[in-house]
Amino acid sequence: MKKILLPLLLAITGVATAQENVLQYVKPITGTMRMGHTYPGATVPFGAVQLSPETDTIPYEMNGKYNPDVYKYCAGYQYEDKTIVGFSHTHFSGTGHADLGDFLIMPTTGELQLNPGTAEHPETGYRSVFSHSTEVAEPGYYKVKLEDHNILAEMTASSRVGFHQYTFSGNGTAHIILDMMSNIYNYENKNVWTYIRVENDTLVTGFRQTNGWARTRIEYFAMVFSKPIQHYGHRNYAKDVYRGFWRKFDQYHDFPEMAGKQIRAYFDFQTTPGEKIQIKMALSPVSTEGALKNLQAEIPGWNFDQVKRDAQQLWTKELNKIHIESGSREEKENFYTAMYHAFINPTTYMDVDGSYRGLDMNIHNTNGYTNYTTFSLWDTYRALHPFFNVIQPGRNADMIRSMMAHYEQSAQHMLPIWSHYANENWCMIGYHSVSVIADAVMKGNAPFDANKALEACVTTARHRNYDGLGYYIDKGYIPEDKEGSSVSKVLEYAYDDWCIAQMAKKLGRNDIYEEFIKRSLNYKNVYDSKTGFMRPRLSDGSFKPNFDPLQTHDQGFIEGNAWNYSLYVPQYPADMIAMMGGKKQFAQHLDSLFTMELPDKYFAETEDITRDGIIGNYVHGNEPSHHVVYLYNHTGQPWKTQDRVRMILRKMYHPGPDGLGGNDDCGQMSAWYIFSSLGFYPMCPGADQYELGSPAVDKATLQLENGKTFVVDVKNQSDKNVYVQQVLLNGKPWKQLTISHSDIMNGGTITFVMGAKPKDYTK
Numbered sequence: 001m002k003k004i005l006l007p008l009l010l011a012i013t014g015v016a017t018a019q020e021n022v023l024q025y026v027k028p029i030t031g032t033m034r035m036g037h038t039y040p041g042a043t044v045p046f047g048a049v050q051l052s053p054e055t056d057t058i059p060y061e062m063n064g065k066y067n068p069d070v071y072k073y074c075a076g077y078q079y080e081d082k083t084i085v086g087f088s089h090t091h092f093s094g095t096g097h098a099d100l101g102d103f104l105i106m107p108t109t110g111e112l113q114l115n116p117g118t119a120e121h122p123e124t125g126y127r128s129v130f131s132h133s134t135e136v137a138e139p140g141y142y143k144v145k146l147e148d149h150n151i152l153a154e155m156t157a158s159s160r161v162g163f164h165q166y167t168f169s170g171n172g173t174a175h176i177i178l179d180m181m182s183n184i185y186n187y188e189n190k191n192v193w194t195y196i197r198v199e200n201d202t203l204v205t206g207f208r209q210t211n212g213w214a215r216t217r218i219e220y221f222a223m224v225f226s227k228p229i230q231h232y233g234h235r236n237y238a239k240d241v242y243r244g245f246w247r248k249f250d251q252y253h254d255f256p257e258m259a260g261k262q263i264r265a266y267f268d269f270q271t272t273p274g275e276k277i278q279i280k281m282a283l284s285p286v287s288t289e290g291a292l293k294n295l296q297a298e299i300p301g302w303n304f305d306q307v308k309r310d311a312q313q314l315w316t317k318e319l320n321k322i323h324i325e326s327g328s329r330e331e332k333e334n335f336y337t338a339m340y341h342a343f344i345n346p347t348t349y350m351d352v353d354g355s356y357r358g359l360d361m362n363i364h365n366t367n368g369y370t371n372y373t374t375f376s377l378w379d380t381y382r383a384l385h386p387f388f389n390v391i392q393p394g395r396n397a398d399m400i401r402s403m404m405a406h407y408e409q410s411a412q413h414m415l416p417i418w419s420h421y422a423n424e425n426w427c428m429i430g431y432h433s434v435s436v437i438a439d440a441v442m443k444g445n446a447p448f449d450a451n452k453a454l455e456a457c458v459t460t461a462r463h464r465n466y467d468g469l470g471y472y473i474d475k476g477y478i479p480e481d482k483e484g485s486s487v488s489k490v491l492e493y494a495y496d497d498w499c500i501a502q503m504a505k506k507l508g509r510n511d512i513y514e515e516f517i518k519r520s521l522n523y524k525n526v527y528d529s530k531t532g533f534m535r536p537r538l539s540d541g542s543f544k545p546n547f548d549p550l551q552t553h554d555q556g557f558i559e560g561n562a563w564n565y566s567l568y569v570p571q572y573p574a575d576m577i578a579m580m581g582g583k584k585q586f587a588q589h590l591d592s593l594f595t596m597e598l599p600d601k602y603f604a605e606t607e608d609i610t611r612d613g614i615i616g617n618y619v620h621g622n623e624p625s626h627h628v629v630y631l632y633n634h635t636g637q638p639w640k641t642q643d644r645v646r647m648i649l650r651k652m653y654h655p656g657p658d659g660l661g662g663n664d665d666c667g668q669m670s671a672w673y674i675f676s677s678l679g680f681y682p683m684c685p686g687a688d689q690y691e692l693g694s695p696a697v698d699k700a701t702l703q704l705e706n707g708k709t710f711v712v713d714v715k716n717q718s719d720k721n722v723y724v725q726q727v728l729l730n731g732k733p734w735k736q737l738t739i740s741h742s743d744i745m746n747g748g749t750i751t752f753v754m755g756a757k758p759k760d761y762t763k
Helices: 002-013 068-073 244-248 288-298 304-319 329-342 384-391 393-409 433-442 450-461 469-475 486-506 510-519 522-526 573-579 583-595 600-607 628-634 638-652 665-678 741-745
Strands: 052-054 086-088 104-109 136-138 141-146 151-157 161-167 172-179 191-198 203-210 217-225 231-236 257-260 263-271 276-284 322-325 355-357 363-365 418-420 689-692 699-703 709-715 723-729 738-740 748-755
Touching: 052 141, 104 151, 104 276, 141 304, 151 304, 161 288, 161 304, 172 276, 191 263, 203 288, 217 288, 231 257, 257 263, 276 288, 304 329, 322 329, 329 665, 384 393, 384 433, 384 665, 384 741, 393 433, 393 450, 433 450, 433 486, 450 486, 450 510, 469 486, 486 510, 486 522, 573 583, 573 628, 583 628, 583 638, 628 638, 628 689, 638 665, 638 723, 689 741, 738 741
Parallel strands: 709 748
Antiparallel strands: 052 086, 086 104, 104 172, 136 141, 141 151, 151 161, 161 276, 172 263, 191 203, 191 257, 203 217, 217 276, 231 263, 322 699, 355 363, 689 738, 699 709, 723 748
16 A cells, blocks of 8 residues: 555655755866866856855056966966965856956955965965865855865855855964955956945945946945954055045044955954854845845845755756756766856846846836846857747846846947946947847747837847948948958848848838848858858958968957858858858868868967867857857758767866866857757757757756756667667657757657667658
8 A cells, every 4th residue: 555655645745756966966166277267166046146266366467468367367266276365256157258256255364464465475465275175166055175274165155145154273363354456357447446334343334346347337245244343454555545534543443434446354353263254245236235135135144054055956946957867977967067057147137126237327126027147148149048048938038128128228229249237348249139039039938028129129230330330231241441350240240130030020020021131141242252261351342362261360250260150151051051062062161170170370369379179170169160060950961960069069078177168158158068968959049940969868858937848868879879860759750950949848759869870860
């Protein structure tokens, strides 16, 4: 009876059998070496706080010139470093540029030192040597021993609050340093102003306004200690300190207000062996009052272990939206680490009451949706946002609402290009908010005013003063002698325009459709049939002389060369292939891309600094190539897509510090991995089709927000069996090289039968 009743009882009560602990497969340390630019610290899914260690403070300029070493520190942490400077509360994940690093905290003992010292001589400052042997990085939790001070540092987080726990080893005075000067990409004049106010013996509030990548960024904090402060003070390192009326007090010791451009404060405590000092720091884009409300709402108590459990439960919930089966632990680690990185950005940007600072610097309220920031759209439109349309559609819709709020607050009346913290950075090219919006509309994930969103897309795309658009509209191309990176811009504008046309057609706006479908053909205007490459043109219509298709600089391209960008017409693959000589010749071009050997002189141009992310002349570390491998499906050789996908998965990803072949770019590299290992990929966002490839998992079950499940079932999976022999959709033979978005969202099972020899299963 018990054998019969127990499963029945479990089913009735909704109690499931113990799930696999997916957190064990997540390796936040992945990508922290060289070019991955990820960070290992504590955050929750899409959280506003990213509490993580900084391993160095490199000046942006050396002797009046740009210091190339700063590029390593886009996330503040490099695995090969030997010292930790402190723990700050905001970080980008995987970007190729930097900002943030707000409110760095560092615990010390012994003599008070308020400068960071150097990596070569950490004893000259407050930094400390550390060892990876004592370092633990998990979703929502980070731990390390600060060896110079014999302090165990632990941290966890909620969405808007960072929670520190420092265990001291001996009797004496402990210092908690709050460095308001420290920042990632150490611009000399990045701080516009900082302010600290000691409210009482445990509560400190303040703000920092910076002028970095974001020109006008302001962040507020409320910081509370678990025990009363004994003494406190600060030093102002600004060259232009104005003493004036402040001389009526000794403002540097136990004076409750501290203000200036370059301030480091300290808070002293008496500790006993094994004593823990806990610190909670809440952030707000609005006010210190907002930060206090966030603190009280999210972490009102002092139970560090409970907050850690809560953070990890949030990660468990999100990661379990896809359950994979695989005989390879490394595959599981790659997959769930990719999901972890994909669910970090964009980040929540509002207080618990829905208020946030807008692009106009005024305070707004979301009135019901979550406002997001950190939109690295040139990267993430390709796979990350399409992935959200499958597995996080509700969040993606809110991200689009956030983009629309940006548009409404923009003095230029433009959708975001690359935006964060109520600022537009104008980084990279195109207007790829259009792609994100169109992809959602075309896939039926548009619980917002789609017609209003279309108008925003059109207004953005008609902005003649933006980045060569006037030339593009008038001439159908951009003259390289007028605007740099002209070919890349034309190709990306043409794709975005196609997205607008598709959305307009679906919404019944034929006038807009006709205008933008015509513009989407402008890619033809930069194709040179004599060389077989996309090529920059000049104002007189001639092609630019001295053309080198392997070079990026001064050749009309950005983060790629003519070999890469000549393949960037995702909206018209058949027409592109015909234009470039037909399927056979085009396939040979693709083959050469992967097999050619680039001379050393081209590496700096192709991948900015190193050989990371490069296979032949295929640059997986830069996004313009991410769709390329799926073009073999359109040449009649789908088995080459399958073979190349599995090769890239093996070469570009592994669960280690150097496990990413290039910047993760706010989750785009990781989203590529997720899609490709599942066996399908959005080669052209804005279309409702996914290209089929070669799945690397044994089985995957996608838990969709509509309550349905979509299963990827792989037969005969192995490292050698990379070729698809047969595909079945819901048990029926499937002869197509694509599946639709509705095929996935309706639930069901796609079955891949694998083998060791190439086969065209569509015949």
